[in-house]
Structure formats: C-alpha cells, structure tokens
Amino acid sequence: MANKIGIFFGSDTGNTRRVAKSxxxxxxxxxxxxVDVKKASADDLLKYDALILGTPTLGDGELPGLTAGCSEESWEEFLPQLEGKSLSGKVVALFGLGDQEAYGHEFVDALILLYNVVVEAGAKVVGFWPTDGYSFEKTNSIVDDKFVGLVIDHENQSDLTDERLDAWLEQIKPALLG
Ligand SMILES: Cc1cc2nc3c(=O)[nH]c(=O)nc-3n(C[C@H](O)[C@H](O)[C@H](O)COP(=O)(O)O)c2cc1C
Incomplete structure (x- = not known):
C-alpha cells in the first residue's frame, strides 16, 4: 500500500485545525x-512523501507565530527547521484560511509564504485553486492566475467550505496517493 498522507497545520483560534481534521x-x-506544527519536528514531516499543509493568514499578511501575535509558536518558527532539507520527490498540497472582507487587501497572503518554502526545498505543489467565487482587493498568493492552494474563508463563506474541500480533495487525491 502507498504511504499515508501527512497533514500538518498551524492555527491560532482553531479554524485551520478544524479544517485539517475535516x-x-x-x-x-x-x-x-x-499534526499541529507547534508540536512537530522537521523529521515528523519529512517522513511523508505526500503532504497537505494548512495555514491561516494572521498579523499583517503573515504566517502564524509569535511575530503575528500568536501566543504560541507555529509555522513561522517551524519553517526555518526545513532550511537545507530536501523535499525533492515529495508532493505537497496547500490550504489557507483568510478573511476576504476584513483583510481583502492581504487576503490569504501566508499561503504564498508556505508555497515559496516548499518549492525552494524541491517539492512538487499540486492543488492550485481558481479565484472564482472570492471577492478581495489584493493577494500575493496567486501564481499563473490561480491561488497556490485551496482557500477557505471561515468568516464569510463557511457554507461553502465542505463543497470546496470535497472538490479539492478529488482534484489532489490522484497526485497524493500516487
Ligand atoms: C489579528 C488577525 C489578523 C488577520 N490577518 C489576516 C490577513 O492578513 N489576511 C487574511 O486573509 N486573513 C487574516 N485574518 C483572518 C484569519 O486568517 C481567519 O480568521 C482564520 O480563520 C483564522 O484561522 P485560525 O483560527 O486557524 O487561527 C486575520 C485574523 C486576525 C484575528
């Protein structure tokens, strides 16, 4: 049987944790x-060949962590542990939570920060997601006209979360399961 998929997330108020669980x-x-990255080591993550990584955008378009005002460490502190490690041969799908109404000028900006780190480390990223159905002013997290991962807006579009997850999982499953 193929290896299992590893799911890692950061979360401040629990929304991203709930999506990861779902x-x-x-x-x-x-x-x-x-697994919450605040409790994970680089080796915990590196043992998987297929990964789903999730993050909210907090602070000023930032990854969760102490700089973004979280009370605990999170992605900001975890990611430097991946420096110098290779994710080559691994398939990674990303999801990000954000609020397009309150933070439409920096909507899900943390997603691209995660994307840049895993791409730099050699991972293949799957699961780009269309921007249709979202309304925002600006985001850094678009490459080739698509979000670099699934975007979930718990504050304004929680009624769409389940169907977005189902469609996205159907899209990424073949690549993640090999
Ligand atoms: C202080 C603060 C800053 C935020 N900054 C952003 C932001 O820059 N961009 C964005 O899209 N959403 C932003 N949000 C919205 C969060 O990403 C959203 O509430 C998310 O669901 C939180 O996930 P969590 O419960 O896993 O921490 C911010 C929320 C808070 C409380």
Whole structure:
C-alpha cells in the first residue's frame, strides 16, 4: 500500500485545525491524524512523501507565530527547521484560511509564504485553486492566475467550505496517493 498522507497545520483560534481534521476525516485511511506544527519536528514531516499543509493568514499578511501575535509558536518558527532539507520527490498540497472582507487587501497572503518554502526545498505543489467565487482587493498568493492552494474563508463563506474541500480533495487525491 502507498504511504499515508501527512497533514500538518498551524492555527491560532482553531479554524485551520478544524479544517485539517475535516480533511483527515474525508481522506479516511489514506491520511494520518493532523499534526499541529507547534508540536512537530522537521523529521515528523519529512517522513511523508505526500503532504497537505494548512495555514491561516494572521498579523499583517503573515504566517502564524509569535511575530503575528500568536501566543504560541507555529509555522513561522517551524519553517526555518526545513532550511537545507530536501523535499525533492515529495508532493505537497496547500490550504489557507483568510478573511476576504476584513483583510481583502492581504487576503490569504501566508499561503504564498508556505508555497515559496516548499518549492525552494524541491517539492512538487499540486492543488492550485481558481479565484472564482472570492471577492478581495489584493493577494500575493496567486501564481499563473490561480491561488497556490485551496482557500477557505471561515468568516464569510463557511457554507461553502465542505463543497470546496470535497472538490479539492478529488482534484489532489490522484497526485497524493500516487
Ligand atoms: C489579528 C488577525 C489578523 C488577520 N490577518 C489576516 C490577513 O492578513 N489576511 C487574511 O486573509 N486573513 C487574516 N485574518 C483572518 C484569519 O486568517 C481567519 O480568521 C482564520 O480563520 C483564522 O484561522 P485560525 O483560527 O486557524 O487561527 C486575520 C485574523 C486576525 C484575528
């Protein structure tokens, strides 16, 4: 059997954790239980060949962590541990939470920060997501006219979360499961 999918997330107020759990539930036996990066080491992540990584955007378009005002460490502190490590041969899908109404000028900007790190480390990123259905002023997280991962807006579009997750998982499953 193919290796399981590893799911890692950062979260301040729990929304991203809940989405990660929902993803794990939908994937069933194909995925291991989601892990909060505040409790993870680089080796925990590197043991997977297929990964789903999730982050909210906090602070001023930032990854969660102490600089963004979180009370605990998160992606900001975790990512430097990946410096010098290779993600070559690994397939990674990203999802990001943001608020297009309150933060439409820096909507889901943390997604591109995660994307840049994993691409730099050699990973293949799958699961780009269309911008249709979202309304915002500006984001850094678009490459080739698409978001670099699934975008979830819990504050304004929570009614769409489930169907977005289902469609995205169908899209990425073949690449993640090999
Ligand atoms: C202080 C603060 C700053 C935020 N900054 C942004 C932002 O720059 N861009 C964005 O899209 N959303 C921003 N948000 C919205 C969060 O990303 C959103 O509430 C998300 O669901 C939080 O996820 P979490 O519960 O996993 O921490 C911000 C929220 C807070 C409380």
């Amino acid at each position: 993803i794990a539930k939908k994937l069933g036996d194909a995925a291991d239980a989601p």
